Each structure stands twice: as C-alpha cells, then as structure tokens.
Amino acid sequence: MTQAAPRPRLIATDLDGTLLCRDGMVSERTAAALGAAEEAGLQVVFVTGRPPRWMQHLGPHIGDHGVAICSNGSVVFDVRRRVALESFPLPVAEARKVIGLLRERLPGTAFAFECPLGFAREPEYQVPMWGAEEDHPVGPAEELLTDGRVQDTYKVLAKHPDLDPDRFLGEARAAAGPLAEITRSSPISLLEISAPGVTKASTLARWCAEQGIDRSAVVAFGDMPNDLEMLAWAGTGYAVANAHPEVLAAVAQHTVSNDDDGVARVIEDLIGRRAG
Template sequence: MTTTSSTPDRQHAGGGPGRADRLRIIATDLDGTLLRSDGTVSPRTQAALAAAERAGLCIVFVTGRPPRWMESVSSHIGGHGVAICSNGGAMYDVRRRRLLESYPLRPADALAVVERLRDRLPGTEFAFEYPTGFSHEPDYPALMWDADATHRIAPAEELLAAPEVHSIFKILAWHPALDPDAFLLRAREAAGELAEFTRSSPIALLEISATGVSKASTLARWCQERGATAEQVVAFGDMPNDLPMLAWAGTAYAVANAHPEVLAATGRHTEGNDADGVALVLEQLLRDGWTAEG
C-alpha cells in the first residue's frame, strides 16, 4: 500500500485547500470507503464524523446506493440530512425519507441503451431505479437488500413501456460471465454516447446514468447552493464511480483497498476501509486546524 501524508498541504493535482479557501465540505463514498466490509460505521469513524461536524465541517455521503438503501446510515448523515445517491442520479433527504431531486435518463436513451447492450453483449440483464420504485428482469439476480423486497418483474422493454416506470435515474446492467472491467469497457464502446457508464461492485454490474450525471455533477451543484467551491472539498472513494468526484474535489483520497485505476488516478492514499482510513484523515485535518473557521 502507498500511503501519503494525511495533512492537506497540497491539492489532489497540486495544492491543498489554502486558508483563503477554507475547508468546508467532506464528501465521502460509503461502501468500500467509509463503511467497513460488514457494512457498519466503526466507533472510531463515528467519532471522527461527529468531531468534524462539531468543528463546523459539513459531511455529505455521495454513494452509488439507491435512496432505499440509506436507512442503515441515517444516524450518521449529519445536520443537513441529505445524501447524494445513485451516483448523482438522486438527492435524498434520509431523515424525512423523501426524494428531493432526480436527474433521469431520457426514455428514448434508456431504451436504446438496453437494445445496444442486449445486441452486443448477449446475456445482459437489466434493472431500473426510479422515484416510485425498482423493477428488474426475471433473471436479474437478487442482490443483498433486494432479496426480500417486492418489485415489478418483466422484460426490460415491457418495464420501460409501463406508465409507472418513468423518470429512471439509474439503470443496472448485470452480466453472468464477463470480467467487470471488460464489461464496463465494452458497454461504453457500445452505448457510451447515450449515457454515463460506471461500476462500483466487485461483480459484473454496471451503473448507468443520464449523460452528464455523476457523483461530481450533483456534488458540485449541492456545493454551489451552499456557496462552497471545489477547492473547499475533501473527497474519499474507492471505485471507478468515484473517479469524477475525486477529480473534481480540491483534495482527494483513495482508500488502500481501492480499485487500481482509482489508486493510480489519486495522489493521496489513506488506510483501507476496514482500518478506518477516512477517520485517520479527518483526525489529522482537525489536529492541523482545518476547521470551517479556517
């Protein structure tokens, strides 16, 4: 593992948040980054998040998880109560369990993505996230939290034609045999002009959003509404879906267990998610006086 200093004395891509641009926002991915492998927030990380909030820093979770998977981290959400979900496809008030905003794919693009992948990558199965629910094809696997839920199940084309399945802000595409990175590359080649393709799972599961929608785009909008600039943001991540956010933030860290592409693209590394890597950086930031008061 390569570990750089957790002191933000220089920026991801050269220079850190200076005193004139005081640190304001901590933006962190959840699974594989903030959360331990068992899905929990460790006591040390809980303490670090609370200390950062007391110092006036704003913590925002920026995750590939859909809104319906956020209840387990609701007690750690911070004062604002908002999470950026589905790789930027949705903004969700976790405490009120209310979708605040979503950025859907155009229906024609969603259908075209399905048709392209089905034609060029046979065996691909699809699922869809939208404001009123979740639907999937018959052979799409039950994954973790979905196993006991009730969903509409039908072929993708039928689901996309149903009136209740509208405003899709995330398509999931699963393949039973392809290497995950190869699946992502080939899917982008097949339909990359129609949507944004990324991945965050260890299996061949792609996450597809509307063109221009990413963790970075929605985080930037959320920060702008609060008068915060990219230089005032420290971001943490581990998988390809985090790359836009890590590139946008003024200071960016990859955890030690991150995907090789993320480690290569990110100048600062911290310990892995099971070793409280995010907490280590937050503790150092606070020791060095990087509070919202600057």
C-alpha cells in the same frame, strides 16, 4: 511564496468500500470522526452509488443537513424525511436505446432499475439486493419501460454472467457511452447507468455551489471507478488502500483501507483530533 491551501469546508465520501466497513456498518471510530467534523464546522455529505432506499440506517451519521447524494448523482435525498429534494433521472426513451445497444453488443446482459418508487428487474437479474423480499415488478426490461411499471429511472443496472467487470465496462461504454453515463462500483460484472452528464461530481458541484463552497475546500474519498470524477473535481481527493487499481493510480493522496478507518484517520488529522 506558496499559497496556503484553503481550510476544508466539506467532506464528501463514498460509502461502500470507502467509509463503511466490510460488513456495511459505520465503525465507532468513523462515527466519532464524522460527528467531530460537524462540530468543527465541516459539512459531511455522503456521495454514493446506493439508491435512496439503501440509506435508512445511515440517518444518525448524516449531519445536521440530513442530505445524501445517491445513485451516482441522480438524486439529492433527505435521509431523515425520506424524500428526494432533486433528481436527474434517465428518461425512458434513452434507457430503452441504451438497453438495446447493450443487448446487441453484449448478449446475456440482464437489467434492473432503481426508480423513485423502488426497483424492478428482469427475471434473469439475480444479484441479491437489499429489499428484494419486497414486492417489485419483474419482466423483460422493454416491457417494464413500455407499460409504465418503470418510468424515469435513477439508475439502470446491467449484469453479465461471464465477462470480466472491467471489460464489461469498456464494452458497454463503447456501445452506448454517448447516450448515458456508464460506470461500476461492484466487484462483480455489474454496471450502473445514469443520464448523460450525471455523475457524483456533477451533483456534488451543484450542491457545493448552492452552499457557497468552492471546490478547493472539498475533501473527497472513494474507491471505485464511479468515484473518479468526484475525486478529480474535489480540491483534495483520497483513495482508500483497498481501492480499484485505476483509482489508486489516478489519485495522488491515499489513506488506509475502509476496514482500518481510512476516512476517519484523515478527518482526525484535518480537525486536529487524532484518535489513538
């Protein structure tokens, strides 16, 4: 006799490209589904590549616990109190090594840093960032790491002006993979670099263990390569229809796109509250 799947206890969802619409907002249907999930006793945890400073407008949707896993697992962040509860940063010495290897193999790469106190960047790093209008350190990465303007970092960002994004990721992993976790979540040639062993999956697993929730009771959603470990770890993983081809190929369960409220539709089915 086939054993019934355990009742879901936790929804773990990526944000950009997965839960949020193309405009970066939570739709009315999705907001209602998140609220209904909490009312039904399911915990909802946002597991995102976003740094903590990008979480401000999501506070109303975070659930009673108020916690999000940010920067691809580098920070467990209390969104309402705006404080890091736990962090797993990439030490300065390791960041310096990774940057050196990427400069050697991939000339033209520019770097930026997400840190506990904000962000810093090289002058050549011109990707628009939320909060870029605020004062922040600018200078060569090696100087920022040496003079103390950047200390342990949640995430190193690496941008290349020309390379195909997937080739950029492959080359970077070949150059520095053993020293750090290197992934991507953006449609452009932008990589996200964290401490070795730190992924969305590793920190979500830690959070679930603290809550007494088995992985078999976790339903996860994602769309990009930085979600792959989480989707594989969860008892049930869903890729949204607009996901990266690698994610669509790796994940058995699919839902409709983020703009069509794909996460909300699955949640509604899970709690028996389908909305039109």
